[in-house]
Amino acid sequence: MSLPPPQSGDLGPSPAPNQSARGPISIHLTSAPRARPKDADLVFGRVFTDHMAMVDYDADQGGWFDPRVVPYGPLVLDPAAAVFHYAQEMFDGLKAFRGADGKVRIFRLDRHCKRLHDGAPRLCIPSVPQDLSHAAITTLVETDRAWVPSSPGTSLYIRPTVIATEPFLGVRPAKRYVFFVIASPVGGYHGDAFTPARILVEDKYVRAAVGGLGGVKAGANYIASLRAAEDAKAKGYAQVLWTDAHEHRYLEEVGTMNMVALIGDEIVTPPLTGSILEGVTRNSIITLLRDWGFSVSERPLGMEELLRAHKAGTLREIFGCGTAAVITPVGTLGWKGEDLVINGGQPGEVARRLFEAITAIQYGRAPDTHGWMTEV
Ligand SMILES: *Cc1c(COP(=O)(O)O)cnc(C)c1O
Numbered sequence: 001m002s003l004p005p006p007q008s009g010d011l012g013p014s015p016a017p018n019q020s021a022r023g024p025i026s027i028h029l030t031s032a033p034r035a036r037p038k039d040a041d042l043v044f045g046r047v048f049t050d051h052m053a054m055v056d057y058d059a060d061q062g063g064w065f066d067p068r069v070v071p072y073g074p075l076v077l078d079p080a081a082a083v084f085h086y087a088q089e090m091f092d093g094l095k096a097f098r099g100a101d102g103k104v105r106i107f108r109l110d111r112h113c114k115r116l117h118d119g120a121p122r123l124c125i126p127s128v129p130q131d132l133s134h135a136a137i138t139t140l141v142e143t144d145r146a147w148v149p150s151s152p153g154t155s156l157y158i159r160p161t162v163i164a165t166e167p168f169l170g171v172r173p174a175k176r177y178v179f180f181v182i183a184s185p186v187g188g189y190h191g192d193a194f195t196p197a198r199i200l201v202e203d204k205y206v207r208a209a210v211g212g213l214g215g216v217k218a219g220a221n222y223i224a225s226l227r228a229a230e231d232a233k234a235k236g237y238a239q240v241l242w243t244d245a246h247e248h249r250y251l252e253e254v255g256t257m258n259m260v261a262l263i264g265d266e267i268v269t270p271p272l273t274g275s276i277l278e279g280v281t282r283n284s285i286i287t288l289l290r291d292w293g294f295s296v297s298e299r300p301l302g303m304e305e306l307l308r309a310h311k312a313g314t315l316r317e318i319f320g321c322g323t324a325a326v327i328t329p330v331g332t333l334g335w336k337g338e339d340l341v342i343n344g345g346q347p348g349e350v351a352r353r354l355f356e357a358i359t360a361i362q363y364g365r366a367p368d369t370h371g372w373m374t375e376v
Pocket residue numbers: 093217253255256257258277278279280281282321322323324
């Protein structure tokens with residue numbers, strides 16, 4: 001592969017993706033299917049299905065081309081590929097479920113494809129057209145349908161990812177990318193327990209600032225968060241509760257989940273001001289809570305207010321929400337050397353009700369009144 005000449009000042013927009021060049025998705029089946037793990041042995045993200053979906057992008061060839069499903073396997077990349085040096089990368093995460101009726105359904109596929117599409121410009125990555133990511137994901141899940149586990153709580157975790165592959169060390173948006181989708185059968189996150197987590201309120205490190213990458217599912221946000229999470233673990237907490245980058249005063253996210261509190265009769269979740277990722281689970285629970293008649297406010301929530309509510313006995317619940325666990329109750333909040341116990345360290349009623357309602361829709365036990373499930 002020959003290296004392109006350095007291109008100073010090459011900062012112009014990439015040509016619009018040429019959608020007509022895509023054609024149908026070709027399928028190349030593996031000749032060596034692997035043994036599938038037993039449902040009881042499943043953990044998160046360790047084993048992958050027999051196939052993966054891939055689509056190439058080349059700015060000089062008019063955009064995205066050659067969508068295909070191929071045997072799962074290593075990528076061959078030039079060590080100079082831009083993703084290794086400047087982290088030009090983004091991903092998403094969604095799940096397919098096998099219902100009691102044996103049918104496989106993907107939760108909120110359209111919204112995940114839209115988030116992948118809409119987040120790309122912030123990273124100067126060419127957006128994957130939504131019909132293309134939709135087709136790549138459904139074709140992969142169809143091909144590896146047998147890998148979708150069926151025991152309660154299990155699912156197929158799907159990881160669409162875009163990386164910059166152009167071998168070039170100049171600092172500018174790459175001209176070549178790969179969009180790939182891999183899938184991993186995963187176990188239930190909570191088991192039977194639904195155990196509340198011990199969370200440390202972070203007042204030193206910053207995950208994301210307004211104007212930064214926090215609103216996009218960029219791998220760079222995750223590496224920015226690891227130091228704090230490791231330090232919190234060393235202190236006996238499972239994760240951190242991120243506070244705003246400016247004053248460490250307003251609450252933002254619980255680890256890699258959106259944050260929700262029940263104060264009196266008001267459900268509060270921080271507003272999407274740019275440093276917070278717009279979770280699909282967050283959107284889903286806001287929708288359900290409003291269906292159920294709760295008042296839901298998307299507004300800033302400061303640590304002072306939380307402490308006051310805790311003191312007054314009106315802080316009823318805190319929980320995180322995201323695709324991996326759906327809902328994770330927070331039982332303890334560490335703040336300035338003290339532990340605040342929430343709801344006696346027990347999971348709250350709203351957290352439990354939301355978890356039950358969302359999983360019932362995902363597994364086809366409850367009617368899908370919002371059109372959230374895509375049957376594959
Ligand atoms: C992915 C993610 C979430 C949760 O989003 P879901 O779409 O609900 O899975 C929340 N916060 C961050 C930082 C994330 O990366």
